[in-house]
Every structure is written in C-alpha cells, then in structure tokens.
Amino acid sequence: MTDNRLGRIWGLVAEQAAVRGGRVSAGDVCAAAVAGIQVTGAWLSAARGGEAGHLMRVTDDLSERLAELQLTLGEGPSLDASASGGPALASDLADGESGRRWPVFAPAARQAGAAAVFAFPLVIGAIRAGVLCLYRDRAGRLSSVQLADALVFADTATLLLLDAQAQAEGDQGPGAGPGGQPADLGAHRAEIDQATGMLTEQLGVSITDAFARLRAYAYANELRLTDVARDIVARRLRLHPDPGPSLGGDT
Amino acid sequence: MDGQLLSETFVELTDTLVDDFDVIDFLHVLTGRSAALLDVSAVGLLLADQRGELRVVAASSEAARLLELFQLQSDQGPCLDCFRSGQPVTATDLGTDQRWPRFAAAATQTGFGAVQALPMRLREQVIGALNLFRAAPGVFDLADVRVGQALADVATIGLLHERNMRRSDTLNEQLQTALNSRVVIEQAKGKLAERLGLDMDQAFSVLRDYARSRNRRLSDLARAMVDGTETIPGPGAIRGQQLARAGQIRDEPRLGQEPRL
Numbered sequence: 001m002t003d004n005r006l007g008r009i010w011g012l013v014a015e016q017a018a019v020r021g022g023r024v025s026a027g028d029v030c031a032a033a034v035a036g037i038q039v040t041g042a043w044l045s046a047a048r049g050g051e052a053g054h055l056m057r058v059t060d061d062l063s064e065r066l067a068e069l070q071l072t073l074g075e076g077p078s079l080d081a082s083a084s085g086g087p088a089l090a091s092d093l094a095d096g097e098s099g100r101r102w103p104v105f106a107p108a109a110r111q112a113g114a115a116a117v118f119a120f121p122l123v124i125g126a127i128r129a130g131v132l133c134l135y136r137d138r139a140g141r142l143s144s145v146q147l148a149d150a151l152v153f154a155d156t157a158t159l160l161l162l163d164a165q166a167q168a169e170g171d172q173g174p175g176a177g178p179g180g181q182p183a184d185l186g187a188h189r190a191e192i193d194q195a196t197g198m199l200t201e202q203l204g205v206s207i208t209d210a211f212a213r214l215r216a217y218a219y220a221n222e223l224r225l226t227d228v229a230r231d232i233v234a235r236r237l238r239l240h241p242d243p244g245p246s247l248g249g250d251t
Numbered sequence: 252m253d254g255q256l257l258s259e260t261f262v263e264l265t266d267t268l269v270d271d272f273d274v275i276d277f278l279h280v281l282t283g284r285s286a287a288l289l290d291v292s293a294v295g296l297l298l299a300d301q302r303g304e305l306r307v308v309a310a311s312s313e314a315a316r317l318l319e320l321f322q323l324q325s326d327q328g329p330c331l332d333c334f335r336s337g338q339p340v341t342a343t344d345l346g347t348d349q350r351w352p353r354f355a356a357a358a359t360q361t362g363f364g365a366v367q368a369l370p371m372r373l374r375e376q377v378i379g380a381l382n383l384f385r386a387a388p389g390v391f392d393l394a395d396v397r398v399g400q401a402l403a404d405v406a407t408i409g410l411l412h413e414r415n416m417r418r419s420d421t422l423n424e425q426l427q428t429a430l431n432s433r434v435v436i437e438q439a440k441g442k443l444a445e446r447l448g449l450d451m452d453q454a455f456s457v458l459r460d461y462a463r464s465r466n467r468r469l470s471d472l473a474r475a476m477v478d479g480t481e482t483i484p485g486p487g488a489i490r491g492q493q494l495a496r497a498g499q500i501r502d503e504p505r506l507g508q509e510p511r512l
Contacts, residue, residue, distance in 0.1 A: 005302065005303065084424075084428050085428055085431040085432065085435070086424050086425065086426075086427040086428025086429075086430075086431055087423070087424055087427050088424060089420040089423060089424055090420075091420055097418065097420075097421075121431075123431055124434060125431060125434030125435040125436075125437065125438045125477070126434075126435045126438055126439075126473075126474050126477040126478055141419070141420060144301065147301050147423060148301045148302050148303060151300075151301055151302050151427070152302055155302075189306065189322075189434070189437075190307070190318060190322065190437050193434050193437030193438050193441065194437050194438070194440055194441035194444070194451060195441060196438055196441060197437065197438035197439060197440060197441025197442035197443075197444075197445070197477065198441040198442065198444060198445040199441075199445075200438075200441075200442050200445075200477070200479075201442055201445035201446045202445060206479070207438060207477050207478070233441070233451070
C-alpha cells in the first residue's frame with residue numbers, strides 16, 4: 001500500500017526531472033505535485049534549521065506572489081506549517097476559519113486569485129528543510145488520496161533537499177544513491193529517529209547533520225537504514241567524528 | 252474496577268484539555284491511566300499516518316520490546332484490523348489465534364496472552380486505535396471494554412482540542428502535527444540516552460519529569476533539547492534536585508556544569 005504510493009510519487013517526480021533534462025531535485029516535486037494532485041500551482045522554499053526560507057521553485061506567477069505575500073505580511077499557511085511541524089490546510093480562503101487564522105493574508109490571497117492553499121512543512125521531527133505549498137484557484141478540500149499523495153510528495157522533497165545540502169557540504173553522498181528513490185522512512189521509524197538523536201551526541205553535530213551521516217553510512221556500506229539504526233540503538237555500532245566508523249561498540 | 256479511580260481519571264483527563272496543553276503528554280497520561288484502570292498489562296495508542304501506516308504515538312511503558320510490538324501491527328495485527336474495519340478487535344488467546352501469525356508469536360514471546368484493539372473514531376473517519384495487552388489469556392471484562400472505548404474517545408477528542416473540531420482539515424492537521432511531535436520526542440530520547448548513558452525508557456522518563464518539574468510542554472522541551480537551545484541536566488543534577496525537594500540542600504547544581512557521560 002505505502003510502497004506503491006512511494007514508487008508512484010517518485011515516478012512522477014523523476015518524470016519532471018527527465019522533462020527538464022536534469023538530475024532529480026526537490027524543485028521537481030512542485031511540477032509533479034501540480035500534475036499528480038490537481039492543484040493549480042505549487043512552490044517550495046528551502047530553509048536550514050530555523051532560518052527563514054528562500055524560495056527555491058515556483059510553478060507559476062501566482063505561486064510566487066503567494067510566497068511573497070506571506071513573507072511580507074508575516075502570516076499565512078506556510079509560516080504556520082513551519083512553526084507547528086504539521087500541515088496547514090486552507091480548503092477555502094473565504095471561510096471563517098481562514099479569516100480567523102490569517103486575517104490579512106486570506107483576503108489578499110483571494111484577491112490575487114487563490115481560493116485554497118495547502119502548506120506542508122518539510123520536516124523529520126526537529127529536522128527542518130523547508131515548506132512545500134500548493135494552491136488551487138477553486139475552493140475545495142484535498143481528498144484523502146490527494147492528501148496522502150501530498151504528504152509523500154513532501155517527504156520526497158524533504159529527503160531531496162537534505163541530500164542536496166549534504167552534497168553541497170561535501171558529505172559522503174546521498175542517502176538515495178544517484179538518481180535513486182529515497183529510502184522509505186516509514187518502517188521501524190522509532191529506531192531511525194532515536195539513532196539520529198544518539199548521533200548528535202556521538203558526533204557532536206546538529207540533528208540535520210546526524211541524519212545525513214546516518215544515511216551516508218548506510219549508503220556507503222550498502223546497508224538498510226533501519227538495520228544501521230537498530231545497531232546504533234542497541235549499541236552494537238558507534239559512529240565517530242573522524243571518517244571511518246567502527247563496529248563492535250568500542251568508544 | 253475502582254470507581255474512585257475511574258472518576259478521577261476522567262476528571263484529570265478533561266482537566267488537561269486546556270489551551271496550552273501538550274497532546275503527546277496528554278496521550279501518555281491517558282495510556283498510563285488506562286493501564287492502571289483496566290485489567291491489562293500495557294496500553295498503546297496508535298495513530299494512522301495518512302500515508303497509510305499505523306504509528307505508535309504513546310504507550311503506558313516506553314520499553315523497546317513493547318513499542319516494537321505495537322509497531323509490528325503496521326503490517327498485521329488487531330490494531331490494523333481494527334483501524335480498517337472501525338470495529339473493536341479482540342484476541343482472547345494469542346497462543347492459539349491464527350489470524351496474525353507473526354504478531355501473535357512476538358506477543359506471546361513478550362508474555363502477552365490476550366489483546367484488544369478499540370477504534371478511535373471521529374464520525375466516519377477512523378484515526379487510529381487504542382491497544383490493550385494482557386498477560387493472561389481469556390475474555391475481556393465488559394466494563395473494561397466500555398471504559399476502554401470511552402478512553403479511546405477521550406483520546407480522539409484530546410487530539411482535536413482546537414475550537415473547530417468538525418472540520419476534517421483540522422483533524423488532519425492535528426494528526427500530522429502529533430505524529431511529527433512524536434518524532435521529535437524519539438530524537439530527544441536518543442540524544443538524552445546517549446548523553447546520559449540511559450536506555451530509551453529511562454531517557455523518556457527523564458525528559459518527561461524535567462518537563463513537568465519546569466512546567467514545560469513535553470514537545471517544546473524535546474525540540475529545544477534536540478535543537479541544542481536547552482540542556483537537560485545529568486543524573487548528578489537530577490539527584491541534586493531530588494535532595495533539594497526533600498529540603499536537604501538549598502541550591503540546585505547549575506545546569507550545564509555536569510560532566511558529559
């Protein structure tokens with residue numbers, strides 16, 4: 001069930017990259033989401049940790065306008081999503097709920113031509129990579145299938161953004177492999193999250209970097225992420241700040 | 252069932268439904284109280300991630316083996332069946348039940364003989380399940396089942412503490428936020444476990460006790476800890492706090508001065 005969705009979503013994203021003629025990147029998620037979820041437009045901003053995001057991709061002018069509006073006004077679904085760690089779903093910018101939450105943004109967005117906005121934070125717990133936003137020119141909720149797809153688009157964008165960051169910083173390489181589908185984080189999730197936390201202490205790095213190191217180790221050693229995580233949590237495996245992790249639990 | 256404890260439980264739970272409450276902590280209290288109130292050994296609460304998986308969000312014990320048992324049910328088990336059907340699912344003898352071979356084997360190995368899953372439902376939408384485990388096989392007491400379902404309903408309401416509980420958008424927002432908060436807590440557990448040389452269960456207790464003693468929301472504290480903007484003291488400082496509370500010493504050790512273990 002989940003595997004099919006992941007594969008299907010990845011296929012849509014990879015297709016966009018192919019159309020563009022480049023390697024798959026987080027920005028490709030925007031166009032793929034527009035096609036796959038039937039929204040009018042999408043935009044993605046990337047952020048490192050708690051910093052304000054910079055706009056990375058827009059699919060049309062109105063997307064750009066909506067992104068700018070939120071920055072200017074200091075309110076909007078993107079900002080709420082970033083702050084709360086959960087999505088902000090405004091199916092109808094004209095309804096009382098939207099008016100209550102974003103008294104200035106909601107009417108301004110409607111005036112610009114948007115009727116619904118859906119913002120998805122790109123997060124893995126305390127790891128924050130940015131926000132993916134979708135808008136529609138007609139009011140209406142995302143169906144449960146569309147919502148599930150949107151969440152997986154967001155997951156995909158998160159991992160692609162983190163990959164790009166890690167590569168830019170010269171880390172050992174992406175968790176996915178060149179052009180490959182990112183690993184499914186769903187299975188045995190708790191250990192992955194716990195191991196990531198443990199690595200912040202073992203390596204003396206941020207949670208974002210800890211996650212990059214965890215994925216890099218799995219990739220470099222051709223191991224499954226969940227297996228590496230389990231070994232770390234069980235204290236059979238320890239990573240070190242220097243290159244070259246050791247096995248066997250020695251300190 | 253202890254009638255007094257029953258009343259106190261519901262009062263306590265509804266008391267926490269105030270503006271600034273922390274949903275993960277609330278769900279932990281609920282699972283803990285459920286385990287105390289009902290004739291069961293362990294209680295877990297699973298929520299459906301809209302991507303299609305059941306994920307553990309709270310449990311009466313954070314012991315790894317127990318969490319694993321709850322987690323296993325993402326593939327097969329009473330919780331998954333309960334979630335899909337929206338109906339309670341019971342196994343009165345896991346030793347002989349044929350429905351979920353892998354799950355039943357793991358559960359009996361951990362020492363459980365019977366299990367019950369109760370749906371968490373908001374009108375038509377099933378958002379998760381409350382999972383009760385008992386060591387002894389046998390039927391579940393009817394009163395327990397009724398109270399268990401009522402507790403599952405309180406959990407659902409707790410998730411929707413916002414004013415407008417009728418919108419499914421609000422429900423979906425809250426669910427995802429709660430699920431992400433749980434991830435932050437797992438990350439915090441790992442960080443704390445490594446720093447203080449504890450297992451995950453102990454690390455969770457430290458986190459939670461510290462949040463309560465400082466009157467902080469569990470999720471906020473966990474995030475601050477992972478972000479590095481806050482440090483939770485090591486056992487030396489915690490012992491110092493215990494002594495201070497007992498009135499034996501005046502000052503608490505200053506935070507940040509504990510040796511890293």
